[in-house]
Amino acid sequence: MKKILLSAVAVFAFSFANAQELVSSKGENYLPQEGDWSIGFSANSALKFVGNAFNGTSGNEVNFNSNDAQKLPGFTNSITFLGKKFTADNKADRYTANFLFSYEKPKDVDATTQFGLIAGYGKEWRKGSTRLQGFYGFDGLVGFGIPQKDAFNFLVGAQGFVGAEYFVFPKVGLGAQYTYAVAIGYQKSKDANTGVESSKFGFNIGNTNTGLGTASVLLNLYF
Structure with missing residues (x-):
């Protein structure tokens, strides 16, 4: 996270000397x-808060691909895709999709397929009159996952965000974003040995382990 933030700060600091030109030499x-x-993506997903939403406890790290019975599968380590529609020069509707699919077939073992999707809709407001723009807003979220056979996860939540973006080329923005999320989750599963079904509800605020938000790097293309 420190490397991400330091890199973003370096880009933004360099940009101040050249942030006044709003039209390229080609017009x-x-x-x-x-x-x-716009279309873009966030590397280092901002949706890593889901784990505790499935069990209502804190400090329980969750991995979507985990086979550890002490961990509850969630949505982690995926890329968030982001679309925007500008309803004004400084305001946009946001559409997010966080998707994960994995397939694993070890030798002499049945294949394991896992799937997860979190979709969101929100609003974004922008500030600034130069190539360096600040932005903030919120997203509503809904998601589900099938992390293993006879298991199902579902969640609803919301996240607020704040960040900055520098337009390195015409309609090409590189930025950083800080996101803080809350969610209510539900998990249903069946024990492979006993066949006993179980279900859990939970509520989570912020990152699964720290309770803090998540920083991420953004790349957006506008047209």
Whole structure:
């Protein structure tokens, strides 16, 4: 996380000396405008808060691919894709999708398939009149997962975010974002040996282990 933040700070600090030019030498606008769309992704997913939502306890690290009976599978280590529709020069609707699919077939062992999806819709507001833009807003979230045979996860939640973005090229933005989320989760599973079914509800605030939010790097393309 420190490397991510330091890299972002370095980019933003360098940008101040060149942040006044809003039109390229070819006449292209650097900044998004009303009616524009964007596509992008967040490396280092901001949705790593889900684990405790499945059991209501703290300090319980959760891994989507875990086979450890003491850990409850959740949505982690995936990439969040982000789409935006600008309803004004400084305001946008946001559409997020956090998707994970894995398939594993060890020798002489049955294949394991795992699937997870978290979708979100939200609002974003932007500040700044140069190529360096600040932004903030919120997303509503809903998700489900099938982490193993006879198991099912479901959650609803919301996240707030704040960040900054620098337009390195016309309509190409590189930035950093800090996200803080809350969620209510449900898990249903069946013991492979006894066939006994169990279910759990839970509530989680912030990152699974620390209770803090999550920093991530953003790359967005506008058109």
